[in-house]
Amino acid sequence: MKIKATLERIPGGMMVVPLLLAAILNTVAPELLRIGNFTQALFVDGSSTLIALFLLCTGAQINFRNxxxxxxxxxxLLTTKWLVGALIGLIAYIFAGENGLWLGLAPIAIIAAMTNSNGGLYVALVGQYGDKTDRAAYSLLALNDGPFFTMVALSIFGAMGFVDGLFSFVSFIAVLLPIIVGMVLGNLDEEMRAFLDKGxxxxIPFFAFSLGMGIDFVAIIEGGLSGVILGLATVFLTGTAGYFVFKAFKWNPIAGAAEGSTAGNAVATPAAIAAASAGFASHVDLATVQVAASTVTTAILLPIYIGYLVKRLEKKGTKIPDDYVIK
Structure with a gap:
């Protein structure tokens, strides 16, 4: 069987196929692989460890001069993602109806979903379509995990005061450290760099499957059409903005578009903000399911959109990622 060749013919196949298979399995039989020991450790709970190892291997490919x-x-990417999400959120607040919603969406859900991104999905996509500097950019993108940038946007809008304690410097270093270890190993020994390059x-397909085991298609149903629309906006507005910004800098635009997603941890952002300010409590439940729906929608749609963008560039004679690789 030509499994690898088949996956490579599908846009983002190494990422999207394992992820979708796992999401289907998690929706219809969530306990099937949750049987403990090595099976659960690899196929269900392994995404963080596998992504950390991926980042270490990626870090080894980075020369200190880059x-x-x-x-x-x-x-x-961090700035572009935040600016687009914050702008749409501001528009939502300005034009919100008496019920506090805009087009059925809670403004807090818009900001939470669009300023946050799925780091695992990003590194998987740039692992296939980007270069070592695109992958290493994740160390800074980890800053948009959690409610920190949502709170920054809300404070700027005057919706609430700035709240301390939502950003952990230690957490940021914990994300950065595997890349640093890889960089040190790769720069000290060229043979180690070549060895780790294989990883x-x-x-990618292994941590993609594990990420998929955290996706439940029921979230789309519970979030309703409004949550799906939020996911579509996240992919096509923040992803497309990243694409054109990177293109303007003459960087690989596919890496810019790969940030157009919503992370699973963004689901907890509305509750975190409501805990800091009771004024948001009335929309917490709705915002939570809308962000959950956006998470699932972007996880499915973004790899497909990336595949479309890659084919579009290739038709114009641009080879991805070859034409944008920094040697």
């Missing part, structure tokens, strides 16, 4: 490029890409692509 660190600035990675940080520049990460900062650019970068090999790990």
């Amino acid at each position: 660190v600035g490029v990675s940080l520049g890409k990460g900062a650019t 970068s692509s090999m790990l």
Whole structure:
């Protein structure tokens, strides 16, 4: 059987096929692989460990002279993602009806979903379509995990005061450290760099499957059409913005588009904000299911959108990622 060749013919296949298979399995038989020991550790609970190892392998491919490029890409993506999400959230607040909703969406859900991104999905996509500096940019993108940037947007809008304690510097370092370890190993020994290079692509389908085991298609139903619309907006607005910003900088635009997702941990953001300010309590339940629906929608749609963008560039004679690889 030509499993690998078949997956490679599907846009983002190494990522999207295992993820969708796992999501289907998690929806119809969630306990099937949750039997403990090695099976559950690899196929259900392994995403964090596998992604950490992926980042270490990726870090080993980074030459110290290219660190600035990675940080520049990460900062650019972080800023673009936040600006688009915050702007749409501001529009939602301005035009919200008497019930506090805009087009059926809670503004807090819009900001939470659109300023946050699925790091696992990003590293999987740039692992297939990006270069080492695109992958290393994730170390900075980890800043948008959790409610921190949602709170920043709300404080700027005057909706609530800035709340301390929502960003952990230790958590940021914990994300960055595997990349640093990989960088040190790769720069000290070229043979270690070559050895660890093999892990970068090999790990993608495994942590994609594990990520899929955290997706339940029921979330789309519970979130309703409004949650799906939020997911579509996240992919096509933040992803497309990242695409054109990266293209303007003459960086791989596919890496820019790969940030157009909503992370699973964003589901907890509305509750975290309501805990800090009771004024948001009335929309917590609705916002939570809308963000959950956006998470599932973006996890499915973004790899397909990325595949479309890749084919579009290839038709114009641009090879991805070859034409944007920093040697």
